Amino acid sequence: MKILIVEDNIALNNSLKEILQLHGHIVDGAFDADEALNFVENSSYDIIVMDVMLPDIDGFALTKMLREKGIKTPIIMLTAKDQLRDKVKGLEIGADDYITKPFEVEELLARIKAIGRRISTEKEDLIKIEDLEIDLSSRIVRKNGQLVELPPKLFCILEQLVRNRGKVVTYEMLYGKCWEITEIPSNETLRANIKLLRKLIDPEKTIIKTLSGMGYRID
């Protein structure tokens, strides 16, 4: 999944980014609301993890702005504000979940997973397509029972195709979901990644369908 972290504390932003990357997510980190807005408008995130106390405008106001702009990306508030009224305020404004600092990393990861399941068309974590077995939760892929090691970007592409099973996943969707905002993707790099993915999990080309000029699909 592609996740945006909005946290002004550099150390916490960096360590969260590293943790989520280690769990196979594509992660961008914004340090203030202005940067976060810019990222959201120019990329496509599955989840936003947002601190409330930001230097320019606070996380509540930013969430409200995003919702007013019609951006429905699930938002997890991650904040030191632990009063009931703050939680209610955050959830009423449009946040999907609320975690108070200090938090347990496992809890944050579990909540991200839960939201991932909610937004996916596939409600199960374990998906079987022909001889391919994908565990979206533990990010393990097996082909004919053999473990296949996929780099984060390839897993992200596969995850997008699986989560949108039966639907076309466009190039833009894949650029938005599987490339960090600082990376500049091209059709060639995407094709090269798909080629590599097919080589690892679909050498017969029966699973990933190419829709010329549009994108890819898994049925």
Added chain:
Amino acid sequence: MIDTIKNLDDIEKVRLKITFFLIFISSIIVFILSFSIYLVYENQKYVEIEDKLKSTLFEILPNLDDNLKNVMNTQLKEGSFFCIYNMENKKKFCLNNLNGKSLNFSNFDKEKISLKTGTNVQGNFYILSYLYKSQNEYYIVIGYDISKINQDLKKLRNSIILSSLAVIFLSGFLAFSVSGRLLKPIKEQKDSLEHTLSIVSHDLKTPISIINTNLYLMKYKNFQNVENHLDQIEKNLEYMKNITSNIDALKSISKEDIEEVNIKDIIENIINKFQTKIKEKNISVKINQKDNLIVNANKTDMEVCFSNLIDNAIKYNVKNGFIKIDILKNSVEISNTGKKIENLKKVFEKFYREDKSGTTEGLGLGLSIVYKICKKYGFKIKVNTTEDMNVFSIHFN
């Protein structure tokens, strides 16, 4: 109503209890006093009437046997009457001055009258009954119309009730406002303590989260290549240590161990301690010493004092900023190129922070501690802003 009372904080509940208790006490006092006044007044009125009735009786008695004409000419006060029952011949003679003077004679049935003596109230009349024996036996009833007195008593009763209610209301209002004033310092202290706790708790949460996430990463990496994470943990532990030492400094500042402290040495040590922070922001620091400044104070106090001032100058400074420290004959000036301070009057207040978002680390306690230390030694601390600098100065006496 009950919910509102339940939602009040402890101090407000104590205030309400004090108010209700004083209202209760004042109500009892007012009730006893006003009831006594009413009874005394009522009793006095009845005594006056009784005296009048007795004087009429004594006027009548000597003439009963011999001179009934004199009895008929008795001067009756308006609103009074008397009846004389002659028990021998069963004749009754009444004279009244109720609506003008009138008299009548009649017979009466001895069996039908009760020969009660003494005073009592019958309807609107205060009655004195008396049995008199001379040549004949007489039963005399003298009455006085007390409806006007009853009206007066009713008016008195109403005004006593109204004034009692006013006194109770006023005492309640006074009790509420006085208890509010008396409890204000306690409430402020309680609020301040709760505020301290909430700020300390809030400010500890981010460093704990950073330590947590870095520990998670270290475990995830099987403790390989974890130098960066250890640095982060160390930095945040240091920050947490600063929070606790500042809280300690706020709690009590030592008064003992006064010694000669070289301010330049203190400042140079602090600058060395903050080198990492200074380099992170690429701040240049310049110390100008025109005179050798020695101050009689506690060394730890001076360390806490200048540590907070310099830490502040770094935290609120801009990137590539500048800190200028001038050590003069009897004063020190610390200037920084941070964002211009908006509220000069409030900077020394506990928990006041120019940065409202809480992004800049710190509790907003540092400068209040500096102010406390200066106040203890009689040093004068000032803050002012020039076009591009915030200047803190301490004048030692």
